[in-house]
Amino acid sequence: MNKVIIDGFNLKIEDVINVSRNNYLVELEEEAKKRIIKARNLVDEFVDSEKVVYGITTGFGKFSDVAISKEETKDLQKNLIMSHSCGVGDLFSVDIVRAIMLLRVNALAKGNSGIRMETINTLIAMLNKKVHPCIPQKGSLGASGDLAPLSHMVLPMLGEGEAFYDGVKMDGRTAMEKAGIDVIEIHSKEGLALINGTQVMTATGTLALFDAINLLKTADIAASLTMEALNGITTAFDEKVHKVRPHQGQINTAKNMLNILKDSKNTTKQGEIRVQDAYTLRCIPQIHGASKDAINYVKEKIEIEINSATDNPLIFPDEKEVISGGNFHGQPMALAFDFLGIALSEVGNVSERRLERLVNPALSNLPAFLVEKGGLNSGFMIVQYSAAALVSENKVLAHPSSVDSIPSSANQEDHVSMGTIGARKAYDILKNSRNVVAMEILGACQAIDLAENKGLGLGTKRAYEIVRELTSKITEDKVMYKEINKIEKLIIENRLVDEVQKISGEILV
Numbered sequence: 001m002n003k004v005i006i007d008g009f010n011l012k013i014e015d016v017i018n019v020s021r022n023n024y025l026v027e028l029e030e031e032a033k034k035r036i037i038k039a040r041n042l043v044d045e046f047v048d049s050e051k052v053v054y055g056i057t058t059g060f061g062k063f064s065d066v067a068i069s070k071e072e073t074k075d076l077q078k079n080l081i082m083s084h085s086c087g088v089g090d091l092f093s094v095d096i097v098r099a100i101m102l103l104r105v106n107a108l109a110k111g112n113s114g115i116r117m118e119t120i121n122t123l124i125a126m127l128n129k130k131v132h133p134c135i136p137q138k139g140s141l142g143a144s145g146d147l148a149p150l151s152h153m154v155l156p157m158l159g160e161g162e163a164f165y166d167g168v169k170m171d172g173r174t175a176m177e178k179a180g181i182d183v184i185e186i187h188s189k190e191g192l193a194l195i196n197g198t199q200v201m202t203a204t205g206t207l208a209l210f211d212a213i214n215l216l217k218t219a220d221i222a223a224s225l226t227m228e229a230l231n232g233i234t235t236a237f238d239e240k241v242h243k244v245r246p247h248q249g250q251i252n253t254a255k256n257m258l259n260i261l262k263d264s265k266n267t268t269k270q271g272e273i274r275v276q277d278a279y280t281l282r283c284i285p286q287i288h289g290a291s292k293d294a295i296n297y298v299k300e301k302i303e304i305e306i307n308s309a310t311d312n313p314l315i316f317p318d319e320k321e322v323i324s325g326g327n328f329h330g331q332p333m334a335l336a337f338d339f340l341g342i343a344l345s346e347v348g349n350v351s352e353r354r355l356e357r358l359v360n361p362a363l364s365n366l367p368a369f370l371v372e373k374g375g376l377n378s379g380f381m382i383v384q385y386s387a388a389a390l391v392s393e394n395k396v397l398a399h400p401s402s403v404d405s406i407p408s409s410a411n412q413e414d415h416v417s418m419g420t421i422g423a424r425k426a427y428d429i430l431k432n433s434r435n436v437v438a439m440e441i442l443g444a445c446q447a448i449d450l451a452e453n454k455g456l457g458l459g460t461k462r463a464y465e466i467v468r469e470l471t472s473k474i475t476e477d478k479v480m481y482k483e484i485n486k487i488e489k490l491i492i493e494n495r496l497v498d499e500v501q502k503i504s505g506e507i508l509v
Contacts, residue, residue: 001025004102007032008110011103011306013299016206019127020099026127028109028120035111036120039315043114046322047073047188054313054324055192056114064412077191081158084151084195087136092149092204094164097132099203100153103306104194112309112316113193122157122184123194129179134162134169135200141408142330142419145310146200149420154194159183189315197310198330204423205337206302208430212295212344215434216288217497217507219347220253222440223284224260224460226354227267229447230364234261235270236282249292252508254285259504260459266448267457278363280353287350292509294343301336334402334419341426345394348433351440352387358443359384370446370474377477380443383484387439390432397425397432438487441467441496449473459504463496 002022004015007029018024028036046053050070057073059066060080068076092100105123108115126133133156139148155161156172163175176183186194226232237254261267276282313324359380361368371379401422407414445467448456456464470486490496501507 003027005029006106006109008106009307011106016099017210019102020095026124032109038317039111039114040116042317043189053322056189073188077186080191081151081154084147087139087148087152089136089138092135092137094132096204097135100199101127103199103203107197107309110309112314113311114189114315115193119190125181131175131179132164140420141416142201143416144413145196145328146420147195149200150195157184193311196312196328201330201333201420201423202305208427209298211430213509214494216292216509218491219437220256221463221496221500222437225444228460229444229451231268232281233270233277234267250285250289253289256507261457264457265455280350291343291346294339298336298340330417330419334417334422337422337426338400338402341429342398344429344433345398348391348394348436351436352391355384355387355440355443358447366447366450383439387436390436394429394432397429434491435488438484441487459500462499462503
């Protein structure tokens with residue numbers, strides 16, 4: 001059985017995808033177990049000696065100056081989970097929930113959280129046996145960690161809350177019983193160890209990033225198909241142009257376009273039909289490339305965050321220290337996820353503008369709205385409307401969440417990141433832009449059928465063939481959402497990218 005070994009330091013984005021979407025098993029590395037036990041021993045030592053340590057023998061937030069007796073420490077942790085379970089709204093999807101659980105396990109495996117082995121083993125068992133807590137999407141400020149949603153993750157461990165098991169929603173205790181997992185009682189420090197961290201925003205953002213990388217590759221294919229339909233000028237993609245402005249994403253996109261369009265008889269050179277194209281064609285490397293550079297920045301931040309200890313206080317067993325700091329603060333990820341949303345919004349923006357060039361007879365030599373019997377048929381008229389609606393929604397969603405902060409906990413926590421909102425919005429923008437790119441692909445293939453097709457390029461020919469395996473040229477109006485959904489599914493499955501890469505070489509991001 002496929003598995004991912006967790007050590008707290010070497011988790012990859014691909015590992016997150018394999019556990020969250022492909023149900024890989026999770027196993028703790030032996031050295032990680034030793035670190036966890038060592039940190040736990042120090043916590044027990046502090047509790048036994050009744051040393052004053054935030055969150056272990058004190059209350060939380062504004063109550064950090066309230067001492068908690070040794071006898072009350074278990075109640076303190078349970079009360080923390082119960083009172084902090086304040087999430088509302090729709091539930092996170094199962095793949096995001098699994099990613100949240102995995103990232104929390106990996107953070108705990110670093111050995112700086114003071115959790116017991118029994119507790120982390122329970123969380124791992126839930127992952128491996130597919131007990132998926134019901135976690136509402138809304139309620140996190142993204143500082144002091146994702147407190148509310150992570151509390152919902154913990155509830156079934158205590159026999160509380162709700163969870164899905166075998167795809168059926170039930171109360172948490174029943175789900176644990178059906179899976180053969182014992183519920184637990186959490187001890188000192190463990191409530192904080194489980195909920196004080198950035199795993200909800202980071203899990204959501206990691207899956208959005210993975211899908212964004214695939215979407216950017218697909219967008220280059222979509223743009224190439226549009227270039228075929230509009231006799232686009234490939235001279236603008238010449239390597240010399242991009243070497244004198246060497247942004248990597250721009251260089252990579254220009255290279256992709258030339259590779260995908262290789263041997264095309266439809267595209268043109270500068271001056272053959274016209275001197276230059278409109279920006280949405282001529283500036284594809286600059287526009288797509290900027291978004292690629294942005295998501296590569298986000299990727300770098302995610303790779304750090306998924307291997308970080310983000311709770312508070314942190315345990316340093318070698319030094320016998322417990323330090324109250326601010327690693328729970330989501331600001332590094334909040335800015336990154338706002339940037340991701342903006343980058344993905346631009347992918348949709350430029351794709352919709354290319355679709356407009358395809359359907360507008362004033363901007364092309366094609367029949368109006370890509371249908372031969374216009375008037376009787378509306379063709380792709382409302383496809384462009386729908387794309388315009390999606391990109392307009394994206395412009396609202398792309399407003400940064402991180403520029404807002406509302407003080408909490410009686411002003412003890414007086415600056416928060418709102419990073420979880422940013423991650424959720426980025427995912428929504430991704431889905432909208434993915435649909436817009438699907439519409440462009442559908443429109444471009446229709447335009448190719450209506451134009452004088454002298455011969456497609458190596459990559460575009462394969463892309464066109466795959467699309468036409470699922471759809472056909474539209475000669476009269478039909479229910480269009482079904483056609484759009486077919487192409488979106490192709491993008492989600494990454495089939496277009498996989499097949500075109502076999503012909504044209506790797507599509508670079």
